[in-house]
Amino acid sequence: MYGFLIGVGVLLLLSIIWMVYRIQTLVSVVKGSDKKVASGSNKINAILFVLFLVGTGILMFWYSIKEFDNYQLPVASEHGVITDQLFWVTMAVTGVVFLITHILLFVFPYKYQYKENRKASFYPDNNKLEVIWTAVPGVVLAGLVLTGWMAWSDITAPAPENAHVVEIMGYQFAWDVRYPGKDNVLGDYDYRLITASNSHGVDFTDKNAIDDFPSPKVVIPKGEPVLFKIRARDVLHSVFAPHMRLKMDAVPGMPTRFWFVPTKTTEEMRAELNNPEFEYEIACTEICGRGHFSMKKVIEVVEPEAYQKWLAEQKSFIQQNPSLAENLPAEMKELADIQLSESKK
Amino acid sequence: MATASVANHDVHAHDHHDHEHHDNFITKYIFTQDHKMIGKQFLVTGIFWAIIGGFLSILFRLQLGFPEMNLEWLRPLLGGWITETGALDPTFYLALVTMHGTIMVFFVLTAGLSGTFSNFLIPLQIGARDMASGFMNMLSYWFFFLSSVIMFISLFIKTGPAGGGWVVYPPLSALEQAIPGSGLGMTLWLIAMTFFIASSLLGGINYITTVINLRTKGMSFSRLPLTIWAFFLTAVIGLLSFPVLFAAALLLVFDRSFGTSFYLSDIYIGGEALPNTGGSPVLYQHLFWFLGHPEVYIVLLPALGITSEVIATNSRKPIFGYKAMIISMLGITILSFIVWAHHMFVSGMNPFLGSIFMFLTLIIAVPSAVKVFNYLTTLWRGNLIFTPAMLFSIGLVSFFISGGLTGIFLGNSAIDIQLHDTYFVVAHFHLVMGSASFFGLLAGVYHWFPKMFGRMMDARLGYVHFWLTFVGVYMVFFPMHYIGIAGFPRRYYSWTNFEFTNMYTDLNMFVSVAAIITFAAQFIFLFNFFYSMYRGRKATLNPWRSTTLEWTTPINPGHGNWPGEIPTVYRWPYDYSKPGAVEDFIPQTVPYSQTPESNLPHEQELVKLEEEIMKEESEVLVANENKH
Numbered sequence: 001m002y003g004f005l006i007g008v009g010v011l012l013l014l015s016i017i018w019m020v021y022r023i024q025t026l027v028s029v030v031k032g033s034d035k036k037v038a039s040g041s042n043k044i045n046a047i048l049f050v051l052f053l054v055g056t057g058i059l060m061f062w063y064s065i066k067e068f069d070n071y072q073l074p075v076a077s078e079h080g081v082i083t084d085q086l087f088w089v090t091m092a093v094t095g096v097v098f099l100i101t102h103i104l105l106f107v108f109p110y111k112y113q114y115k116e117n118r119k120a121s122f123y124p125d126n127n128k129l130e131v132i133w134t135a136v137p138g139v140v141l142a143g144l145v146l147t148g149w150m151a152w153s154d155i156t157a158p159a160p161e162n163a164h165v166v167e168i169m170g171y172q173f174a175w176d177v178r179y180p181g182k183d184n185v186l187g188d189y190d191y192r193l194i195t196a197s198n199s200h201g202v203d204f205t206d207k208n209a210i211d212d213f214p215s216p217k218v219v220i221p222k223g224e225p226v227l228f229k230i231r232a233r234d235v236l237h238s239v240f241a242p243h244m245r246l247k248m249d250a251v252p253g254m255p256t257r258f259w260f261v262p263t264k265t266t267e268e269m270r271a272e273l274n275n276p277e278f279e280y281e282i283a284c285t286e287i288c289g290r291g292h293f294s295m296k297k298v299i300e301v302v303e304p305e306a307y308q309k310w311l312a313e314q315k316s317f318i319q320q321n322p323s324l325a326e327n328l329p330a331e332m333k334e335l336a337d338i339q340l341s342e343s344k345k
Numbered sequence: 346m347a348t349a350s351v352a353n354h355d356v357h358a359h360d361h362h363d364h365e366h367h368d369n370f371i372t373k374y375i376f377t378q379d380h381k382m383i384g385k386q387f388l389v390t391g392i393f394w395a396i397i398g399g400f401l402s403i404l405f406r407l408q409l410g411f412p413e414m415n416l417e418w419l420r421p422l423l424g425g426w427i428t429e430t431g432a433l434d435p436t437f438y439l440a441l442v443t444m445h446g447t448i449m450v451f452f453v454l455t456a457g458l459s460g461t462f463s464n465f466l467i468p469l470q471i472g473a474r475d476m477a478s479g480f481m482n483m484l485s486y487w488f489f490f491l492s493s494v495i496m497f498i499s500l501f502i503k504t505g506p507a508g509g510g511w512v513v514y515p516p517l518s519a520l521e522q523a524i525p526g527s528g529l530g531m532t533l534w535l536i537a538m539t540f541f542i543a544s545s546l547l548g549g550i551n552y553i554t555t556v557i558n559l560r561t562k563g564m565s566f567s568r569l570p571l572t573i574w575a576f577f578l579t580a581v582i583g584l585l586s587f588p589v590l591f592a593a594a595l596l597l598v599f600d601r602s603f604g605t606s607f608y609l610s611d612i613y614i615g616g617e618a619l620p621n622t623g624g625s626p627v628l629y630q631h632l633f634w635f636l637g638h639p640e641v642y643i644v645l646l647p648a649l650g651i652t653s654e655v656i657a658t659n660s661r662k663p664i665f666g667y668k669a670m671i672i673s674m675l676g677i678t679i680l681s682f683i684v685w686a687h688h689m690f691v692s693g694m695n696p697f698l699g700s701i702f703m704f705l706t707l708i709i710a711v712p713s714a715v716k717v718f719n720y721l722t723t724l725w726r727g728n729l730i731f732t733p734a735m736l737f738s739i740g741l742v743s744f745f746i747s748g749g750l751t752g753i754f755l756g757n758s759a760i761d762i763q764l765h766d767t768y769f770v771v772a773h774f775h776l777v778m779g780s781a782s783f784f785g786l787l788a789g790v791y792h793w794f795p796k797m798f799g800r801m802m803d804a805r806l807g808y809v810h811f812w813l814t815f816v817g818v819y820m821v822f823f824p825m826h827y828i829g830i831a832g833f834p835r836r837y838y839s840w841t842n843f844e845f846t847n848m849y850t851d852l853n854m855f856v857s858v859a860a861i862i863t864f865a866a867q868f869i870f871l872f873n874f875f876y877s878m879y880r881g882r883k884a885t886l887n888p889w890r891s892t893t894l895e896w897t898t899p900i901n902p903g904h905g906n907w908p909g910e911i912p913t914v915y916r917w918p919y920d921y922s923k924p925g926a927v928e929d930f931i932p933q934t935v936p937y938s939q940t941p942e943s944n945l946p947h948e949q950e951l952v953k954l955e956e957e958i959m960k961e962e963s964e965v966l967v968a969n970e971n972k973h
Binding site for chain 2: 021024025028037038039041042044045046048049052056060063064067070071072073080082083086087090091093094097098101102104105106108109112113114115118119120121122123124125126129130133134137138141142144145148149151152153155156171172191192194201233234235236238240242243245246247248249251252253254256277278279281283284285286287288289290291292293294296
């Protein structure tokens with residue numbers, strides 16, 4: 001019944017629109033306005049451009065100011081402060097250009113709308129102007145590029161020697177985290193070694209792997225360099241930590257990396273935002289399949305002392321699952337056994 | 346040499362004319378070799394795809410704007426893709442996003458825009474009887490048609506169409522285990538794209554050959570309308586870049602079906618380790634974006650060309666900086682090939698490469714800026730007539746500015762770290778390449794409809810269509826900048842999993858409503874288009890009082906375009922409001938010798954040369970007459 005009523009309503013509406021359309025066409029034929037170069041609509045369109053300019057301009061400023069704290073994510077890394085600064089400098093420069101060009105673009109239609117007794121100026125070119133508006137954007141862009149390039153070079157430079165290494169591995173549809181343990185060197189891995197109990201494919205015949213440990217979340221110290229070693233197990237993923245201004249693809253077969261210095265602990269950020277629930281998050285930003293939108297990992301930034309304490313508490317893969325050490329060569333087995341006995345103390 | 350080619354051309358045209366009377370339905374409307382009909386075929390197919398592509402976007406905007414909505418009412422259409430709880434299936438959501446992108450970029454804005462207007466306008470505006478090869482031109486459409494059929498079928502198969510994003514990055518697109526769309530759906534995608542590439546190449550070779558060889562007497566490159574320059578350069582870009590996409594696709598086919606490892610390495614999926622080693626997914630990205638970035642200009646340049654023409658005509662002013670416009674288009678053409686890796690700053694490629702591509706990318710902003718300033722100066726002190734085509738052209742310039750400026754953020758690799766693959770990117774390219782090109786397409790349709798169908802479209806419906814669409818597009822894409830700065834990633838089915846994206850439900854709802862209204866507004870255009878085709882007001886010979894050659898043909902030009910001789914061209918295409926001239930436009934076919942009152946000093950010198958050429962020409966004509 002509802003469907004029928006809606007159908008009738010739509011039909012009625014369409015026929016009314018149809019009638020209005022026909023009537024206005026006939027009226028314009030009678031008035032002869034269709035023969036004129038520019039009818040009365042010309043003026044209306046000219047005015048609408050100005051209204052559009054003013055209306056959307058107000059809307060844009062109002063919303064941008066009102067929502068600033070919402071869309072401007074707090075920043076929690078050293079390089080993030082720099083890239084944010086670059087972002088806002090670029091915003092200022094392009095914002096000015098945006099406003100000026102749009103004011104001209106929408107005011108000209110009003111000012112120079114068709115008048116029968118006026119003739120447009122024949123003004124085909126002016127080389128001086130062309131040179132000016134090639135050179136000026138060129139210089140401005142060069143400035144933006146240079147500052148951007150300096151920041152980019154710093155961000156992508158090799159990580160400091162003392163950086164805390166964390167391995168993040170993406171797979172459908174989660175992240176796995178591995179720490180290198182006391183030696184701060186991750187053990188080798190091979191995707192062919194992956195089993196249900198060894199999801200990272202860690203190669204335990206490498207002695208660096210003996211003290212490696214997994215973690216349900218990424219724990220890192222504030223104020224010290226951290227190096228994310230990033231890889232993927234199946235398809236492309238991308239590690240995105242929005243508050244850290246960090247993003248790097250995880251590529252199967254090609255390890256990638258990103259290093260940074262966190263500047264605020266989770267606790268400090270909770271206080272700043274007045275939100276006791278706040279957590280730093282990692283999301284995936286490279287389409288990876290059905291669960292792409294749900295690949296979440298929490299980052300916990302703590303004070304360096306708390307970090308050292310946390311590190312000491314962690315149990316290595318082998319300590320958590322001694323069976324992993326079963327088939328190791330004798331020499332490695334010895335190392336593994338030492339570890340196991342340590343954990344029993 | 347010159348005399349011989351003129352003579353040949355005439356004989357050829359004569360043949361055509363005789364044939365025309367025997368055209369039956371199939372040779373006239375289906376397997377036609379007339380460039381005008383082929384252009385219309387591309388246009389109608391493009392419109393069909395635009396409706397599909399737009400509709401797909403409405404489906405996923407429903408999910409994003411109203412995640413709680415019960416979509417049970419879509420079950421008759423989508424069947425199993427609506428889950429038992431009445432929600433959209435997440436895999437199908439990705440398929441929708443993928444197909445929306447593929448359809449819009451390739452089928453609407455490449456085939457629908459270049460295919461339509463390059464075909465329709467090149468012979469008409471350069472003064473040729475038809476394309477260099479009518480047969481290849483026909484093949485170009487039918488390859489596109491075949492491609493369309495295959496892509497359309499892929500929408501309805503059980504495992505769904507391709508779902509790895511329109512860029513179809515492997516390994517996701519190579520492994521059926523990773524996503525169901527990478528099975529048969531992806532196979533059909535690859536086959537369809539292969540035919541599409543063949544179609545583009547056939548078309549492109551034709552456009553280039555025609556522009557170089559078949560220009561009428563006097564139509565030098567420095568007298569070509571900017572539309573033709575744009576189509577010509579677009580074809581060059583396409584010819585150089587589409588084969589690379591084909592190579593990328595071919596290697597992907599090998600990886601998918603023949604066990605090679607071009608893109609695959611070290612993969613453990615579905616509980617087993619795959620044997621592939623040594624491949625690189627980043628290689629695919631390089632190959633894809635080697636087409637993918639020029640593709641942006643393949644869709645944008647024709648739109649800019651159309652806009653130049655429409656703005657000049659309706660400002661009653663010469664386009665400002667004709668030469669600067671050509672130089673900037675040439676600059677864009679060349680630079681478009683050396684900026685591709687700015688799509689890959691955080692793909693894991695060497696950061697040094699990132700630095701190089703950042704410099705190159707920001708250089709390409711300069712010619713784009715020059716074009717904008719030239720448009721603005723063209724409007725300045727004009728006598729503007731707001732035809733629907735003019736409105737859409739002004740809208741295009743606005744989108745080109747808004748979207749172009751955000752490109753400066755994204756081209757800066759340091760800033761791109763945060764913005765990459767967020768809604769900021771979505772906003773950026775939908776404005777600068779999607780909406781701008783779409784507006785170019787619409788401007789072209791409104792402007793050349795009288796030439797296509799001999800009738801006028803209704804202007805008032807055009808105004809309503811413009812204002813709803815213009816405001817609508819901004820309401821859809823402007824808010825996405827805020828969402829993007831806030832870090833919302835692309836291709837997300839839902840935002841509730843993360844704290845940092847668990848907001849802006851109101852803004853997303855607003856965007857979705859705006860998208861639905863904008864989509865609905867397109868039906869005004871559809872009505873106007875098809876109704877005017879049969880019942881529109883009869884067009885006059887030159888309704889916009891334009892200078893270019895197409896308006897010297899009969900209202901309904903037959904195959905061969907001009908019933909008699911092809912007119913000769915004596916001047917550039919932008920003599921609008923010339924001081925001293927009687928009317929505010931002087932067609933390209935009017936010799937300088939007939940307009941002594943408005944000639945500029947250097948043109949006065951051309952008069953003499955002109956008279957010599959005309960004398961020579963009339964001798965050839967006399968000789969031809971005698972032969973018959």
